[in-house]
């Protein structure tokens with residue numbers, strides 16, 4: 001410790017920095033705290049429900065659109081393998097059914113070939129002691145027929161079009177189409193699709209599932225009174241708007257075990273044409289209380305302000321933290337120090353990292369060594385089908 005202190009002091013002086021002794025000391029303490037924080041997160045295991053994580057670094061879900069024919073492939077296997085130094089990987093959004101497909105080239109987990117293809121990826125991640133959860137999603141109205149197989153339907157709680165446009169490979173950007181208002185039968189079918197997808201995930205070797213009730217996808221379309229204007233038991237007041245999400249989570253918990261399930265929510269996000277509404281805090285207050293009662297492993301609260309949405313007020317984060325007694329995961333704009341602050345003050349138990357893992361599979365080594373996280377991102381290649389800025393990096397298994 002003493003040697004490190006003097007070495008660092010000497011470096012600062014040799015750098016020619018005109019600092020006072022106090023400033024030098026402060027700077028060194030800051031560096032040491034940072035190293036200590038990184039050390040703990042990278043080296044300390046964590047029990048997430050029944051799942052043992054070798055470290056506390058989690059890679060968040062990121063749509064990458066490499067699944068030609070909606071089936072995982074060798075390129076994707078390589079991508080996840082490269083990042084398996086993380087204690088937990090949450091995969092890209094994976095559709096529970098053909099109707100749930102939205103963006104071009106996203107994977108599914110509803111057919112035998114998809115299950116077999118995912119198994120190649122999960123076994124690869126397990127070889128290095130990593131764990132992997134599949135992100136189960138249904139796009140709902142955030143879709144386009146050109147991105148879906150023939151015979152599929154675009155469903156949403158109500159016939160309310162999403163604002164904006166969506167990419168299609170054959171006709172480039174297109175307006176979102178008007179979705180079909182889901183019948184009671186459609187609602188039951190989607191619930192069954194979630195159950196089957198979760199069972200398929202277990203078959204494919206996933207360690208658990210994260211149900212996406214955020215990002216403007218179908219489950220959030222039920223939660224929001226702007227996309228849900230139903231007049232039956234699934235629309236109207238807060239209780240009714242949250243009903244479908246609660247039913248889905250309960251059904252999936254019954255099917256594969258509550259300790260293997262997480263849910264992701266993103267209040268205040270404008271992703272997928274979502275908008276603010278008056279009862280937003282009361283809605284998530286109620287939802288988090290109810291989800292807590294199901295007893296699932298974790299609740300992942302995503303603050304999309306890091307990616308151009310409104311900030312989730314601290315007060316709401318505290319309410320959710322207070323309501324949900326098991327593991328709280330936060331995401332959005334984290335680096336090690338901010339992560340440790342939020343964990344130390346009790347706001348979160350874990351955090352996830354999104355963009356830092358994009359163009360840098362050796363991110364885990366950066367965290368270990370407290371090197372700066374990846375910032376040099378190339379957004380033009382995020383969602384293409386190519387290797388560049390995807391798996392074209394030196395592999396590193398920690």
Ligand SMILES: Cc1cc2nc3c(=O)[nH]c(=O)nc-3n(C[C@H](O)[C@H](O)[C@H](O)COP(=O)(O)O)c2cc1C
Pocket residue numbers: 060061062063064092093212214215302304306307331332333334352353354355356382
């Ligand atoms: C390329 C890219 C794709 C993403 N795709 C999704 C997605 O499909 N679903 C979702 O819920 N979040 C998605 N996210 C959001 C991330 O999971 C994460 O919440 C966000 O990047 C903020 O975390 P960060 O500041 O650590 O990057 C995506 C982010 C990026 C950068």
